[in-house]
Amino acid sequence: MNSKEEREAQILEEIGSKFDVEGKIQREHRIWISIDNKDLIKLCGWLKNQRFEHLSAISVTDWVKEGKFEVTYHLWSYKDKILLTLKTEIDRKKPVIESVTSIWEENAQIHERELHELFGVKFKGNPDLSPLFLEDWHAPPPFRKDFDWRKYVREEYYDKENEREVAYYD
Amino acid sequence: MVKRSKKAKTMRKLIKAIWIFNWFNSCGFCELVPLVGSRWDMERFGMIIVGTPRQADVLFIAGYQTLKSIKRAKKVYEQMAEPRVVIALGSCTMTGGMYWDSYNTIKRLDNYLPVTIYIPGCPPRPEAVFEACDKIFKHVKELE
Numbered sequence: 001m002n003s004k005e006e007r008e009a010q011i012l013e014e015i016g017s018k019f020d021v022e023g024k025i026q027r028e029h030r031i032w033i034s035i036d037n038k039d040l041i042k043l044c045g046w047l048k049n050q051r052f053e054h055l056s057a058i059s060v061t062d063w064v065k066e067g068k069f070e071v072t073y074h075l076w077s078y079k080d081k082i083l084l085t086l087k088t089e090i091d092r093k094k095p096v097i098e099s100v101t102s103i104w105e106e107n108a109q110i111h112e113r114e115l116h117e118l119f120g121v122k123f124k125g126n127p128d129l130s131p132l133f134l135e136d137w138h139a140p141p142p143f144r145k146d147f148d149w150r151k152y153v154r155e156e157y158y159d160k161e162n163e164r165e166v167a168y169y170d
Numbered sequence: 171m172v173k174r175s176k177k178a179k180t181m182r183k184l185i186k187a188i189w190i191f192n193w194f195n196s197c198g199f200c201e202l203v204p205l206v207g208s209r210w211d212m213e214r215f216g217m218i219i220v221g222t223p224r225q226a227d228v229l230f231i232a233g234y235q236t237l238k239s240i241k242r243a244k245k246v247y248e249q250m251a252e253p254r255v256v257i258a259l260g261s262c263t264m265t266g267g268m269y270w271d272s273y274n275t276i277k278r279l280d281n282y283l284p285v286t287i288y289i290p291g292c293p294p295r296p297e298a299v300f301e302a303c304d305k306i307f308k309h310v311k312e313l314e
Contacts, residue, residue, distance in 0.1 A: 133236065133274065134237070135237060149271070149273045153270075153273055
């Protein structure tokens, strides 16, 4: 192991001793860990008090074949300059997860609101999950892999009879 | 001597310069920036950008319009005093442009707002914008 990555290894070990996580050092300044979604809140609270006080982003990946949503939290430590990528999986049919607004407050709130709109993931405990960009949206959440947006656009916006727009149907 | 209607007479008195209100999404303002700068300098024709839609004669609308932003654009349009002109600037505004298959971008602007003049291009040339503005003057002068 590179001597530069000692700090990363130390942190990973520390997390591993307290929680049931799988983790690896991706490269210098980067750690990836994954955890069961039951322990997520506990781990996040602990991480914030330790050194990862900044939540950079939350993202969702849609794994259609596995029937899972993978929720990823990107945490940054100003002290150690380490980006921790925290992953957890939830069931695609019942996309409910505990909100981290109790830990990162407004910072987490806006990310969760966007993800609720784009993926339909419900964040339990988030006070405001109203639509952010998609006002008056009635179709399924657009970022889901099984949502055929091109078909939706053709039905919603274009007219096959219109000779200027027939090219969109090829 | 040509006999003109009262409205046309008033209009001819009023129209010396056009005041603009901008409604720009995404890259929209980049399309008008050359006109504001010293090379094409639209202010020599009296075209200035005003702070509120209530003072504006022309609404410049540019950049792709989403379902959310077009609602606000409608509100801006409703606040403008008559006579009002809407100029659609650039291809994204008019047809969605490169966002032709986006689920959230509007595809026909005239379904939402009464567009007076379309200026195609990505971005439109400053000369084209000036020509469009010139047509507004002509349009007013032709009012009978």
